Amino acid sequence: MLDRKVKIKSIRDLGSRNYLLTLNAPEQARLIRPGQFVMLKCIENVREDPLLRRPFTIFDVPKSARSGKPVGLDLLIKEVGMGTRKLIQLRPGQALFCLGPQGHGFQVSSEMRNRVEIACLIAGGVGIAPLYLLAQSLLAQNVKPVLFYGGAAIADLVLRDYFERLGIDIIYSTEDGSFGERGVVTQPLAQFLKTHPRRDIRVYACGPWGMMKAVHALSAQNNLQCEVSLEARMGCSLGACLGCVVRCKDHEGEEQYLRVCQDGPVMNSRLIDWETAPL
Ligand SMILES: Cc1cc2nc3c(=O)[nH]c(=O)nc-3n(C[C@H](O)[C@H](O)[C@H](O)COP(=O)(O)OP(=O)(O)OC[C@H]3O[C@@H](n4cnc5c(N)ncnc54)[C@H](O)[C@@H]3O)c2cc1C
Ligand code: FES
Known part of the structure; x- marks a missing residue:
């Protein structure tokens, strides 16, 4: 684990209080595994509030166009309070302290190649953050990811283009019916598991507690292994x-x-x- 002062490369407004923060952090970028997070001091001055760092999952690891080597960290930030508000008000070129990568990520290994065919990835809102690197590493193991991405409304379904570019199957849902199926994300998952009664499926989820509880219940009913990313x-x-x-x-x-x-x-x-x- 490294603690580094890193520079902000860009902050992109994705709408609905979601931002994509890109940090220049080549040393840390090389160490990332899907599902890990970093702790960010949300302001330049270490003595200013909030004093405690805040945890954020690594969404993607941008690579150098020339060398192909990892050079940065992409983080999806939802503005919810003082720390995240100060963080998204920083400007490119400003620096902040970044501790990580930290934590146990998802278990993806070469053993999955022959044992697992389909991985159901379930995201609720910013719970999408750990699933992009996960989808890439599953594809590298010849496992087919199917993404179930839900939110209250279409504005919550950010960064869809990243997943669409991977060419994987995606089932969108919104509670207000503004995009994809109307209702909660576990409804299409339940339907999928009913029509695919197989043992070679793994389930991965990140989102609100109630959503992950429902995903766990569905996985247990179908005798499937399920990993959740907790907050x-x-x-x-x-x-x-x-x-x-x-x-x-x-x-x-x-x-x-x-x-x-x-x-x-x-x-x-x-x-x-x-x-x-x-x-
Ligand atoms: C391992 C991990 C990974 C995370 N990854 C991401 C991510 O990729 N993108 C992202 O936007 N957020 C992520 N979070 C949540 C993020 O850390 C919090 O939203 C952030 O710390 C809030 O800081 P704040 O100062 O803005 O809010 P505060 O002023 O501290 O709190 C504002 C509101 O947010 C709630 N809140 C604060 N922290 C959390 C938390 N950890 N979980 C649930 N509710 C919280 C508080 O209860 C309060 O209602 C992650 C949390 C964990 C533990
Ligand atoms: S945050 Fe202190 S023990 Fe986990």
Whole structure:
């Protein structure tokens, strides 16, 4: 894990309080695995509020046009409070501290080549952030990703062009019916699993707690392995403050608390006590 002062290359307004922040961070970019995150100090002056850094997933790793080597980090930022507001007000050329890459990402390995044919990727809103690098690494293992991307309205379905360029199957849904199927994202997933009753499917989800709980339930009903990328308020991100714990069950069904920063953010959905959301 590296702590570096990195420069902002660009901040693109995607609408609906979503932004794509690109950082020049070649050293960190080379180390990224799908599902990992970085902790950003949201302002240049380290003494200014917010004092604590904020966690953001790595959406993409831009590469040099000349050498093909990783040179930066693309982060999808939803403006929700003081830290994210100050972050998106920074300008290209300004610098901030970036700690990472951190955390356990998704499990994708060459063993999947013969065992898994389809990967269902389920995103709710900014939960799309970890799924682009994941889709690319699944394709590299000959696994076919099918993306289920849902939001309240069409404006929440940002960065669709990235996934469309991969040429994968995508099923969009919006709660207000403004784009794709009307309703919640788990409806088309349930329909898909009904018409594809197979064992060689893996499920990956990121989004609001209730959505991931429903995805876990569908996966368990269909006897499928499911990995979820969790969110929790983070203090240190180093495993010390226990501010990010989530209630889980061990293999004997005994209660345990796992740290989203160190044991996650990606976890097997069967470990989690879905009745108790993190703070
Ligand atoms: C591992 C991880 C990866 C993340 N990846 C992304 C990402 O790619 N893009 C993105 O936009 N956001 C991501 N988040 C959430 C992001 O960290 C928070 O939105 C951010 O910290 C809010 O900071 P703030 O100062 O703007 O808001 P605050 O002023 O601290 O809070 C504003 C509101 O946001 C809520 N909030 C704050 N932090 C979180 C959180 N961690 N989870 C849920 N609600 C929160 C608060 O309850 C409050 O209602 C991620 C969180 C984690 C733990
Ligand atoms: S944020 Fe401190 S233990 Fe996870």
